[in-house]
Amino acid sequence: MSARSSQSHTSTPSNILEQVRQCAASVTRYPLDILTEHAQLEDDLGIDSVKLAEIAAVIAREFHLPPDRLPRNGKARTLGAIAGAVTEALGTVPVPAVPVAVPAVVEALQAPDLLPRVRAVFARVTRYPEELLTPHADLEDELGIDSVKQAEVMAVLAKELGLGEAPKFSQRLRTMAAIAEAAGTLLPAAPPVVEARPRAPVHAAPAPVVPRAELPFAGKVALVTGSGKGIGRVIATRLARAGATVVVNSFHSREDGEKTARDIVDAGGKAVHLWGSVAQEEHLERMFTVIRDELGGLDLLVCNASNGLIGPFDRIAPRDWDKAFRTCITGTYECAMRARPLMAARGGGSIVTMSTSMSQRYMHDLGCQGVVKAGVESLTRYLAAELAPDGIRTNCVSAGPVHGELLGMFPDAPERVARWESATPGGRLCTADDVADVTELLLGPKTQRVNGAIWVVDAGLSGTVDGLLPAARAS
Numbered sequence: 516m517s518a519r520s521s522q523s524h525t526s527t528p529s530n531i532l533e534q535v536r537q538c539a540a541s542v543t544r545y546p547l548d549i550l551t552e553h554a555q556l557e558d559d560l561g562i563d564s565v566k567l568a569e570i571a572a573v574i575a576r577e578f579h580l581p582p583d584r585l586p587r588n589g590k591a592r593t594l595g596a597i598a599g600a601v602t603e604a605l606g607t608v609p610v611p612a613v614p615v616a617v618p619a620v621v622e623a624l625q626a627p628d629l630l631p632r633v634r635a636v637f638a639r640v641t642r643y644p645e646e647l648l649t650p651h652a653d654l655e656d657e658l659g660i661d662s663v664k665q666a667e668v669m670a671v672l673a674k675e676l677g678l679g680e681a682p683k684f685s686q687r688l689r690t691m692a693a694i695a696e697a698a699g700t701l702l703p704a705a706p707p708v709v710e711a712r713p714r715a716p717v718h719a720a721p722a723p724v725v726p727r728a729e730l731p732f733a734g735k736v737a738l739v740t741g742s743g744k745g746i747g748r749v750i751a752t753r754l755a756r757a758g759a760t761v762v763v764n765s766f767h768s769r770e771d772g773e774k775t776a777r778d779i780v781d782a783g784g785k786a787v788h789l790w791g792s793v794a795q796e797e798h799l800e801r802m803f804t805v806i807r808d809e810l811g812g813l814d815l816l817v818c819n820a821s822n823g824l825i826g827p828f829d830r831i832a833p834r835d836w837d838k839a840f841r842t843c844i845t846g847t848y849e850c851a852m853r854a855r856p857l858m859a860a861r862g863g864g865s866i867v868t869m870s871t872s873m874s875q876r877y878m879h880d881l882g883c884q885g886v887v888k889a890g891v892e893s894l895t896r897y898l899a900a901e902l903a904p905d906g907i908r909t910n911c912v913s914a915g916p917v918h919g920e921l922l923g924m925f926p927d928a929p930e931r932v933a934r935w936e937s938a939t940p941g942g943r944l945c946t947a948d949d950v951a952d953v954t955e956l957l958l959g960p961k962t963q964r965v966n967g968a969i970w971v972v973d974a975g976l977s978g979t980v981d982g983l984l985p986a987a988r989a990s
Contacts, residue, residue: 531578531605532598538573539594542566543769552595558838561766561792564659565642567591572647580604630695636672637691640664650692672698730758731959736810738762738802740793740850741820743771746869746917749947750817750954751775755784757955759815762806766792766820793820793846794838803853813857815958816866818847818891823884831883839887847891851898855905863906865958868895870913870969872977888913892969899967908966910957914950915973940975949974 536550543550543562556562562570571585578601585604591597630650638645641660654660660668672678672694678701688694732754742751743765752775755761761779763786765772772788779786789805791798806813822842824835847868858864873881874889891911898909936944953972956962971977 531602532595534577535574535594535598535601538577539570542570542573550594552598553593555592556594557592559792559795561769561790563767564661568641568643568647568659571597572644574601575647578605629699630692632675633672633691633695633698636675637668640668640671648691650695651690653689654691655689669694676701732815733758735759735814736762736806736812737815737817737958738764738806738813738850738854739817739819740764740846741766742817743768743775746914746947746950747817747819748775749951750819751786752779752782752784753951753955754815754817754958755779755782755786757959760785760787760810762786762802762810763788764793764802764820765790766798792842793818793850794822794841796849799846799849799853803857807857812861813854814861814864816850816854816858816864817954817958818850818866818868820846821869821884823887825884826880828882835883836887839883840890843884843887844890844894847894848898851902851909855902855907858907859905864908866898866902866907866909867954867957868892868898868909868911870895870911872913872915872971872973874913876977895969896967903966908957908963910962910965910967911969912950912954912957913969913971913973915945915971915976917945917947917950938976938979939973940978943974944976945972945974 532552536547539545539550539562540547543560543566545560549560554560556567571591574597575581575585580601585591585597585600591600634645634648634650637643637648637660641658641664643658643660647658652658654665655662676698678698688697735758737751737754737759739747739751739754739761741747742761742763748771751761751763761776761784763772763776763779765775765788769790772790776786776788787810789802791802793799803813820842823839824831851866854864854866868891870888870891871881871884873885874892876885878885892913895909895911902909936942950972953970957965957968957970
């Protein structure tokens with residue numbers, strides 16, 4: 516433990532804020548100058564609830580505080596607020612917590628390592644440090660683990676315990692202790708210990724090596740926003756494989772972005788990672804300055820970064836609309852306009868924006884994204900007309916539900932996916948590679964006369980009605 520930790524009880528508020536900033540920097544690897552007292556953790560710095568929990572754990576160790584004394588989730592919006600909570604907690608000289616009495620029946624159920632296994636699954640799925648996952652912490656209010664992530668955990672836990680599908684309980688289970696107790700009632704009297712084994716890595720057959728002269732994007736510089744994971748990662752990897760020097764961009768998933776760039780380089784491609792939010796002007800200014808000064812310009816731009824609440828229409832707050840609009844509309848516009856002079860100086864370029872095929876149809880729980888992405892499609896047509904004199908084409912890929920992480924964010928995801936697949940002609944949803952196929956085509960030389968187009972990639976789902984409405988209303 517550092518010397519400053521041993522003196523934390525006598526620290527002044529300014530020293531406490533500095534220590535909190537240092538802790539945040541150690542977890543996020545952000546430069547200290549952007550970790551200011553009043554910067555919004557999520558909106559300005561891209562620190563989500565998972566990363567905030569990691570920061571809270573480090574701060575708790577630094578100041579010898581129990582993790583539950585620090586605010587989490589929506590209760591901690593700035594480092595100044597966290598520093599204030601630390602100051603208050605230190606002022607009360609916290610007494611060591613007395614273990615909460617647990618009924619004997621619960622202890623008996625948890626004795627055969629059921630609670631540790633529940634904690635281990637939570638840690639693996641959420642990537643929270645285990646010491647933060649205390650048995651009686653409220654999963655949502657204290658740990659920031661929402662119902663969607665809890666459903667993921669229950670599905671994994673059910674599989675490991677041999678329960679088949681994730682069990683449905685009559686009441687909501689708010690803590691890991693409650694989940695362990697409830698799960699224990701479903702096990703046989705002497706449940707076999709089934710150890711979690713890591714899956715063997717799946718090694719896909721390597722892509723055939725294309726002779727350098729045939730690489731369509733050799734010598735090109737491409738920026739793919741929001742490419743730390745998901746569709747963006749696949750597109751960035753494909754463009755690098757086709758010869759481009761790829762600028763990988765991520766904001767909320769900094770580590771994923773760095774890994775994407777590293778994986779491209781390890782595979783023999785060229786890539787750099789630039790952290791930043793497309794919704795923040797100063798971040799974009801820094802990113803495009805690097806692209807201009809260090810990479811010499813830009814030829815290809817994929818505006819993949821996105822934001823939008825998934826949930827019922829009456830849950831969308833003004834803040835949700837603002838975040839979605841600033842990321843999807845303003846961010847796409849600002850990227851395109853900053854790319855314009857860089858592309859024009861190199862004789863032209865190509866831009867692809869990303870939308871959803873549900874921008875023109877109704878899909879339950881996709882209201883925020885559907886409405887904002889309709890604006891992206893309109894913006895695409897305007898950019899196509901405005902930028903054409905500079906030799907820049909702008910097109911849009913409008914994707915339907917794609918197998919991957921995003922589908923898991925929908926309530927009742929397994930049931931919905933099954934319904935969508937049954938309503939899709941051919942019975943199979945698209946993959947990220949399907950979307951990347953069309954993106955690569957629109958960026959490349961084979962579509963030189965295509966400009967202002969909206970290409971739908973959803974295997975025909977948007978042409979049906981069944982599967983788009985809630986189950987209770989589907990015909």
